[in-house]
Amino acid sequence: MNPKSLSLLAQSSERTAITGYHILFWSGLTYQFLALFNLSFLPATWGGLFSLCAAFFGLTLLGLHSEKQKERNHQPLYQTQSKSKKLSPIVIASILTLFYTLLYLKPQWLGLSAGGENNTGLIALYDGLSIFLKRKPASEWFVYGVLYTMVILSMGIRFIYKFRHNPYQVYRTFSIVFFQLCFAFLIPEILQSLNKPYVDLKNFWPLQYYFYFDWNIHQLLSSGRFGIFVLIWGTLGFLVITPILTYYFGKRWYCSWVCGCGGLAETAGDSLRSLSVKSIKAWQWERALIYTILAFVIVMTILVLITNTTGYLSSISYPLSHYYGLLIGAVFSGIVGVGFYPLLGARIWCRYGCPMAAYLGILQKHFSRFRITTNHGQCISCGNCSTYCEMGIDVKSYAQRGADIKRASCVGCGICSAVCPRGVLRLENK
């Protein structure tokens, strides 16, 4: 017999009924989609507000409803394949990838005005909110920021409800939603309204690869005391704060409590955890890519600093920084990082690309008190932990040996511990 056929046998799959929440969500989303073709029938500000609220509340209520239904029907916390998947993963991946590509390369197709004119299309829907927050019409990045934050907020509420009996998950998700809402979205927008530069205070070099680029330093130096503060804060951030917090808590303090990329992965990508690839090959790719990118950032930053101070090597440093921004900053972290969610799981960027994760990982592996302990041989090898590890770590192989887990890639999301049916795994800062 072929055990792989087990799950292929027909299951009594009940179709989820269409509820008011579905209608609310899809009407909001459809309105926004139609706006792309200038087909909105309300004034842009009100249409934008209504459709955004409809989509947001629809998504949130839909999420809570579906979690409640799962509990009522005695379904497990996670399942490896979602039965009610109506759109194929490839279609969703294509739509996401297309959206990101437009965002980076053709924002005018989303309705961004070309010099002085009014925005149209999708972007015009966000003008009202943008003017309210920073007294400027919306840009494509404002639209992106609003959508990104909304998704984290909505799916975060769902996640907190789902794990309401698990204090670690509740606190962690509150934190990550808070940092996205305030530090990644509100503070930078409000700073702009005060004629200060756009800064995300929780993003440190090397994730914020342009921190030491000449234009950024110039901009900061020209905005007075605040700019100096940001320069010092950013430098302290990667040089002092990161090592100290990582020593005490592991890389999770950043990756699953603060970071926006982690925020999206932990909330919107929650149901996709089992998609992460577990093979040895994936692990080899992971290590090769992530440390190469870290090395790339370091070399590039040093070269840019040399050019800044001495004027030499600009023929290498400028193209290098240009291509990093395009290939890693845009294509990898954005288009692939989010576009491929439905295919490879949610932590693609965190696992294979992020230089900050590489830096934190080295610290975690060699210079940290954080580990996951395995309670000494209580493991029954059921495989739930490895299945739902979004970083593709074979947690089970440690647990069944009774060995502590100390891996550079572990983001400390705590899901392995939450899904373990025998209480074997515990995140600890020994």
Place this chain on the structure above:
Amino acid sequence: MTPKHRVVIIGNGIAGATVAEILGKKRDFVITMISDECNLPYARTALMYVFMDQVRWADTLLQSEDFWKNLPIEMITDRVSHLDRIQKILDLESGRKIEYDTLVIATGSKPILPNLDGTMSDHVHVLYHLTDLEKMNRQLCQKPQKAVIVGGGLIGIEMAEMWLSKGMEVNLLIRDDSFWKSSLPVQESRLVQSHISCKGINVICSDTLSSIIYNNNKLTSVQTSQGRSIPCDMLGIAIGVEPNVGWLQKSGLALNRGILVDPFLKTNDDAIFAAGDCVELNGPETQNRVEAIWHTAKKMGEVVAQNIMGTGRPYDAGIHYNGARFFDIEYQMYGQMSMAPIKNESHYFWQHPNENCSLRLAFDEYQQLTGILSLGIRLRKTVCDHWIKHQAPLQQVLSEIGAAHYDVEFSANRLSNMVAKMQVITKNNYEGLYQDTINNDVHESKKS
């Protein structure tokens, strides 16, 4: 060069796979592992999660395929039809013959079926093999509505959870007057039972299966010895397991309930070891125990592997441990305890007023810790083992109890908060307390 020592392992459950893994890494052996189920060792404990789509079958493999490929182990999917101990040859059903220098028997156990007509049908299920899941899945295609599960133990409740998740109406038929009474004291047993009732399972106590009724080859209902007739289209049997040793009746190996082994897990044949559920530990000290537990099977596998390598040591089960989960309630049991205190024993017991968690500490007549039983609270194994091993005195355990806290971060340390609220149960006050529980139950059932 002398030919390598040939080890043949029958059965690739956790015991057999553990032997194979340890010997395989040594590379001094040529190993053959025979299974009639599948060629890669997997975790049988995860069958329920495979059924519920919580994990894929490949996720339950003990080791990856690549791991085994790198070891000198041949894995065969076949059945042994005959064991020739004199020639040291195994006949397989496919006709193949395999010679061995050392044989390890790890054939595990098999589910017990009641001695009734109609247990061998497509509508009657047990939970042990992959094929059992296939059979359940086949019946699911016919959209069964009502199920009866016989047996108030660990497998019965797993089956109940599996079938409930597929939208079935589940009746659980228990022989005793409350859930898993052989291993849970009355308070815990009732706590679990009320939890599973809350989940929507209809629990029927003090009753057993007496006949299975078919109509046109289709299961229609079951009759119980108390005269109940319960309509159902799916029947689960989970009344226990017994060592799977029937095939050895004519082999001349010493058998009782299981394969009789000495403290080194060797059978009466010097070339044959046995490990896991199929073993009966011979001798007065071990009280001819049969341990059908995952953790002990793993330990036995380790001992057998070491004895084959010649670094012999006797099998020591160590501090007893078992764990399980009853829907949302995790269960952990360390050491030994009587279900109700006898003689001068005392139990310190705490139960949360509204949540599903409890803790019981059992002390012997010298007020030294003998066992810990927790529901819904995760305990740190090293701490519990240490206390029990060193017969920690009552005062020490109560004052240091917080150290056993293993719940997720940020959850309150229930252990340190509960000490003052613990109830002391002794032989003298047990009857009174037990009476209370019964009265409460009657009261509750009147309300509902």
